Amino acid sequence: MSTVDEQSKAASGMDEGHIPQGVEEKKQDGSSATIILFFVFGFIASLIVGWVVFPKLLYSSRPQPVEFNHLVHNEMVDEGCESCHFFREDGSYSGVPTLAQCIDCHEEVQGDSEAEEYFVTEYVQRYREVPWLVYSRQPPCVFFPHSAHVLKAGMDCVTCHGSIGESESLRPYEQNRISRYSRDIWGHNIAGISRNSWDRMKMDDCAECHQRENVNQASVQTKRGGCFVCHH
Amino acid sequence: MKKENAKRFGMVIDLDKCTGCGSCMVACMAENNVPFREDETDKLLSVAWMRVYKLTNGKAFPDADECFLPRPCQHCEGHHGHSPCVSVCPATATDYDASTGIVSQIYTRCFGCRYCMAACPYHVRLFNWWDPVWPDGMEKMLNPDVSVRMRGVVEKCSFCFHRYQLARQQADYEERGEVAENEYQTACTQGCPAGAIVFGDLNNPDHEVTRLAQPDLSHEGKSRNPKAFRLLERLGTNTKVYYLSSREWVRRLGDNYQVKAAQHQA
Numbered sequence: 001m002s003t004v005d006e007q008s009k010a011a012s013g014m015d016e017g018h019i020p021q022g023v024e025e026k027k028q029d030g031s032s033a034t035i036i037l038f039f040v041f042g043f044i045a046s047l048i049v050g051w052v053v054f055p056k057l058l059y060s061s062r063p064q065p066v067e068f069n070h071l072v073h074n075e076m077v078d079e080g081c082e083s084c085h086f087f088r089e090d091g092s093y094s095g096v097p098t099l100a101q102c103i104d105c106h107e108e109v110q111g112d113s114e115a116e117e118y119f120v121t122e123y124v125q126r127y128r129e130v131p132w133l134v135y136s137r138q139p140p141c142v143f144f145p146h147s148a149h150v151l152k153a154g155m156d157c158v159t160c161h162g163s164i165g166e167s168e169s170l171r172p173y174e175q176n177r178i179s180r181y182s183r184d185i186w187g188h189n190i191a192g193i194s195r196n197s198w199d200r201m202k203m204d205d206c207a208e209c210h211q212r213e214n215v216n217q218a219s220v221q222t223k224r225g226g227c228f229v230c231h232h
Numbered sequence: 233m234k235k236e237n238a239k240r241f242g243m244v245i246d247l248d249k250c251t252g253c254g255s256c257m258v259a260c261m262a263e264n265n266v267p268f269r270e271d272e273t274d275k276l277l278s279v280a281w282m283r284v285y286k287l288t289n290g291k292a293f294p295d296a297d298e299c300f301l302p303r304p305c306q307h308c309e310g311h312h313g314h315s316p317c318v319s320v321c322p323a324t325a326t327d328y329d330a331s332t333g334i335v336s337q338i339y340t341r342c343f344g345c346r347y348c349m350a351a352c353p354y355h356v357r358l359f360n361w362w363d364p365v366w367p368d369g370m371e372k373m374l375n376p377d378v379s380v381r382m383r384g385v386v387e388k389c390s391f392c393f394h395r396y397q398l399a400r401q402q403a404d405y406e407e408r409g410e411v412a413e414n415e416y417q418t419a420c421t422q423g424c425p426a427g428a429i430v431f432g433d434l435n436n437p438d439h440e441v442t443r444l445a446q447p448d449l450s451h452e453g454k455s456r457n458p459k460a461f462r463l464l465e466r467l468g469t470n471t472k473v474y475y476l477s478s479r480e481w482v483r484r485l486g487d488n489y490q491v492k493a494a495q496h497q498a
Contacts, residue, residue, distance in 0.1 A: 089405075090401070090405070091398075091401035091404060091406070140379065141379050143377065143397060145397065145400070147401045147402075147404040148400065148401065151404050151407070216329075216331060218238075218330040218332075219327050220313035220318060220328040220330055221321070226329050226336060227327065227336065228327060228329050228334065228336030228338065228393065231339075231341075232336070232338075232378070232379065232390060232394050232397065
C-alpha cells in the first residue's frame with residue numbers, strides 16, 4: 001500500500017514540475033555519451049549489414065561444373081570467340097557450346113590437366129552435356145538477338161561480356177536468391193555503379209545504348225524506345 | 233545505323249473463303265502459348281487471341297445466310313498511333329510502334345487494371361484470371377520465343393511479332409536489309425486451309441495484302457476495294473485488318489450500322 005502512496009506522491013510531484021525534472025536531466029547528462037556511442041555503433045553496424053552482410057546473403061555462389069581456361073583455347077582456335085560461340089544458319093546464336101563442339105578436339109584426353117581428364121571421363125565419354133552456369137543469362141521475358149548486335153551493328157563481344165576471353169579460370173556463378181538472376185545482370189558493384197560497358201547488363205544499359213544509337217525509337221507513347229523490341 | 237523503312241503490317245481476311253473451321257484459332261493458341269483451362273464453357277473467362285464469330289443475317293429460311301468472321305487484334309492506328317487501348321494505358325504496357333504499326337503488349341509492365349479492355353471496341357484484349365496450367369508434359373512444347381503470361385495481366389494478339397524478330401535475325405545474319413514477304417507470316421495466316429487470311433506490309437505496294445486492301449492513306453487507310461470493309465470503321469480506329477465480302481449484309485454488319493442510321497443514309 002505504501003508503494004502506491006509513494007507513486008501517487010511522485011505523480012503529484014510531476015504535476016508540480018520540480019523534483020522529477022531534475023532527476024531526468026541528471027539521467028540525460030549521464031547517458032548522452034552512451035546514446036551517441038550506441039547510435040554510432042548501430043549506424044556502423046547497419047552499414048556493414050547493408051553493404052557487406054546483405055550482399056553476401058543475397059547471392060548464392062556455385063563453382064562451374066568444369067574448370068575452363070578461355071585463354072588457352074583462344075590461342076589455339078582460328079576464329080576467336082566465334083570458333084565455339086557461333087551463329088547458326090538461321091541467324092540464331094549458339095551461346096554456350098554444347099558437347100558436340102567440344103568433342104571435335106576432346107574426344108580423348110589431350111593434355112595433362114586434371115580438369116580435362118575429368119571433363120573427358122565425366123562428360124565426353126558418357127555423352128552428357130555440361131550444365132554450364134551462364135553468367136549473362138537474361139530473365140526469360142528478354143529476347144536478345146546476337147545477330148542484330150554483332151553482325152548488323154558490328155559490336156564486339158567485349159562491349160557486353162568484358163575480357164572473359166582472356167580469363168584463365170571460371171569465376172564462381174553467383175545467383176540472386178530472390179530474383180534467381182545471375183549477378184552479372186545487376187553487376188558486381190552492389191551500389192550498381194558501372195565504370196565499363198560490361199560491368200552491368202541491366203535494362204537501363206540496353207536502353208541507354210539503344211537511345212544513343214537511335215535503335216527503334218518508334219514508341220508513340222514515350223517518343224523514345226518501345227519495350228516491344230526485346231520484350232514480347 | 234541504317235534507317236529501315238517504316239512498315240505497317242496488316243491483314244486481309246476474305247470472308248467469302250472462310251469456312252469457320254477454327255484452324256486459325258488453334259494455330260494461334262499453339263504458336264503463342266495461349267493458356268486454356270479444363271472447363272472453357274464460360275467464354276467470357278477464356279483466352280483466345282484469335283476468335284471466329286458467326287454472323288447471321290437474321291432472315292427466315294429461303295433467305296437465311298450466315299458468315300464466319302475471324303477476329304485477331306485489329307492493330308488500330310487511330311490518329312498517328314493513338315489507338316484506343318494505347319491512349320488509356322497508365323503503365324505504358326501497351327504501345328503503338330511507329331516502325332511496324334503493331335500494337336504491343338508488354339506483360340511484365342502490365343499490372344492488370346484492364347482499362348485497355350474497356351477501351352478496346354473489338355474485345356481483343358483478354359485478362360488472365362489464373363496462372364496458366366499446362367497438361368503434363370505440355371510445358372515442354374511451349375514456344376520458347378513467346379513469353380508465357382502470368383495471372384493478373386492482359387494479353388492480346390501481337391501479329392506474331394516474334395516471327396518478325398526471327399525473320400530479322402536471319403536477315404541480319406545473311407546481311408540483307410529487309411525481310412521478305414513470305415519470311416514473316418502470322419501463324420493464323422499459315423494455318424488457314426482456305427487461304428482466307430493474307431498478311432503483309434500495307435506500306436509495300438508489292439505485297440498481296442496491299443493489293444487486296446488498297447488502303448487510301450489520305451482517308452485514314454479506308455479501302456478503295458468495294459468488297460472491303462473494316463470493323464467499326466466509323467469510330468476512326470483506323471484498323472489494319474481489312475475484311476473482304478461480296479455480300480452486302482456482311483459488310484453492313486461489319487460496320488455495325490444501327491438500323492435507323494442505315495435507313496437514314498439510304
